[in-house]
Amino acid sequence: MKKAIVVGSGAGGATVAKELQGHYDVTVLEAGKEFNPFGMQVEWLEKLRRYGLLFDEREIQFIVPAYKIRRASDEMILVNGVGLGGTTTICTGNALRLDGDLKALGIDLDAEFEEIYREVPVTTVHQKKWHKVTRQLFSVFQEMGLEPQPMPKMGEYERCLHCGRCQLGCPHGVKWDSRRFLQAAQENGAQVITNCHVERVVIEGGRATGVRAKNGWANHFFPADLVVLAAGGFGTPVILDNSGIPCEARLSVDPVLSVAGRAPNSRQYKDVTMPFVSNLEHIILSPYFDHLSFFFNQDWRLHAGDILSIMIKLADDELGSISSTGVEKTLTVQDRARLHEGMEICKEILRRFGVSEDELFLGTVIAGHPGGMLPLTENDALSFHSDRLPENLYVADATLLPRSLGKPPILTIIAMAKRVSKILQNI
Numbered sequence: 001m002k003k004a005i006v007v008g009s010g011a012g013g014a015t016v017a018k019e020l021q022g023h024y025d026v027t028v029l030e031a032g033k034e035f036n037p038f039g040m041q042v043e044w045l046e047k048l049r050r051y052g053l054l055f056d057e058r059e060i061q062f063i064v065p066a067y068k069i070r071r072a073s074d075e076m077i078l079v080n081g082v083g084l085g086g087t088t089t090i091c092t093g094n095a096l097r098l099d100g101d102l103k104a105l106g107i108d109l110d111a112e113f114e115e116i117y118r119e120v121p122v123t124t125v126h127q128k129k130w131h132k133v134t135r136q137l138f139s140v141f142q143e144m145g146l147e148p149q150p151m152p153k154m155g156e157y158e159r160c161l162h163c164g165r166c167q168l169g170c171p172h173g174v175k176w177d178s179r180r181f182l183q184a185a186q187e188n189g190a191q192v193i194t195n196c197h198v199e200r201v202v203i204e205g206g207r208a209t210g211v212r213a214k215n216g217w218a219n220h221f222f223p224a225d226l227v228v229l230a231a232g233g234f235g236t237p238v239i240l241d242n243s244g245i246p247c248e249a250r251l252s253v254d255p256v257l258s259v260a261g262r263a264p265n266s267r268q269y270k271d272v273t274m275p276f277v278s279n280l281e282h283i284i285l286s287p288y289f290d291h292l293s294f295f296f297n298q299d300w301r302l303h304a305g306d307i308l309s310i311m312i313k314l315a316d317d318e319l320g321s322i323s324s325t326g327v328e329k330t331l332t333v334q335d336r337a338r339l340h341e342g343m344e345i346c347k348e349i350l351r352r353f354g355v356s357e358d359e360l361f362l363g364t365v366i367a368g369h370p371g372g373m374l375p376l377t378e379n380d381a382l383s384f385h386s387d388r389l390p391e392n393l394y395v396a397d398a399t400l401l402p403r404s405l406g407k408p409p410i411l412t413i414i415a416m417a418k419r420v421s422k423i424l425q426n427i
């Protein structure tokens with residue numbers, strides 16, 4: 001059987017591994033290690049914070065090693081997951097179909113989404129057990145005409161304990177993440193190698209012959225008949241650049257800004273994260289206890305139980321890039337204007353909740369949806385393959401997204417990865 005190397009085990013990589021194993025002999029190369037959720041109480045970290053021991057977001061890696069933090073500028077940090085399951089293990093479980101921009105290119109993913117809804121449980125059942133603070137916020141959103149909708153979540157949410165730790169890794173195995181697809185691939189014979197950082201694709205005579213990677217301290221060449229890159233929006237462009245294939249400076253990241261206030265004993269941090277959402281034109285609004293700001297932003301000094309926070313998530317301008325020399329990404333004038341618009345609405349929500357103006361504070365701008373640097377175009381609508389790539393090298397992750405979504409992309413990435421896999425099964 002022909003050999004396929006899949007780089008990365010997140011939303012895109014695990015999907016391709018599951019779909020291709022059996023058609024190819026699949027080996028997944030994953031830079032990170034096994035994922036383990038954070039096992040301690042948030043209150044314990046609150047103590048470390050009080051003693052001044054938490055001051056830099058990068059320290060989150062000592063708490064949840066899967067977190068990778070980069071600083072894009074003084075005002076924005078970039079986040080992704082490194083480890084089995086990629087960023088899906090630290091996601092908040094939101095499950096939306098967002099293929100409007102792909103449809104506009106002539107790409108119909110109906111069949112892929114049908115498969116996804118058969119394979120991944122998606123539900124709003126968590127709504128039945130929302131805590132009082134969430135129900136009250138929902139009413140405020142309704143009163144303001146923001147048309148909030150319960151957020152569809154992936155996983156067995158009838159078992160959700162509403163502990164609010166989704167982004168630290170679900171300790172109760174409720175939330176779906178891509179390790180379930182990876183396991184299916186392994187049960188079907190796929191091999192998974194962790195701690196294996198792919199540096200570049202080796203291209204000879206116009207074909208990919210394999211990849212060069214660091215496995216621990218050792219350098220390895222992994223030969224392959226087919227290479228699929230799914231190292232995520234921050235990983236895949238770097239590997240391509242190292243392989244002599246530049247991408248486009250169209251990096252988008254969906255920045256998040258939390259607007260928070262003092263609401264004594266509201267205990268928002270103990271409910272499911274992002275329980276509902278309001279869709280505005282370029283932003284979404286959702287209740288969100290921002291752990292990174294809480295641990296590391298000096299403005300978040302209150303006790304966790306006394307903080308009420310709303311997130312603004314923005315579909316940012318597709319402008320920026322990442323390569324082995326670093327990342328270039330800042331908020332544009334338009335990005336700032338849209339965040340500002342969201343801030344005014346959030347302030348009014350918190351005011352209606354009883355938070356006074358002088359008790360408001362902002363979170364750090366945090367962005368965790370990287371992608372878009374090798375965007376699909378009308379030309380690639382059928383092949384899902386850019387002319388820039390050798391014929392046996394494919395990309396199957398957020399790098400393919402044609403536009404920033406400003407919304408949770410996992411299901412759409414899975415759908416794109418399924419389409420890539422179908423194409424590869426038939427060549």
Ligand SMILES: Cc1cc2nc3c(=O)[nH]c(=O)nc-3n(C[C@H](O)[C@H](O)[C@H](O)COP(=O)(O)OP(=O)(O)OC[C@H]3O[C@@H](n4cnc5c(N)ncnc54)[C@H](O)[C@@H]3O)c2cc1C
Binds near residue numbers: 007083197397398
């Ligand atoms: C805190 C947070 C919460 C989120 N919540 C949601 C949510 O609720 N719903 C939603 O839809 N989206 C959510 N997202 C976004 C979503 O998780 C990502 O957009 C999605 O997982 C990206 O899929 P991907 O396949 O492109 O990359 P990833 O899932 O990031 O997978 C990439 C994989 O490649 C590996 N890798 C990277 N470089 C290399 C290399 N050189 N060699 C080998 N392996 C490599 C990484 O370790 C990783 O395992 C969230 C993101 C964050 C940060």
Ligand code: SF4
Binds near residue numbers: 159167172173174
């Ligand atoms: S609220 Fe707790 S139990 Fe529910 S999905 Fe999130 S981490 Fe898991």
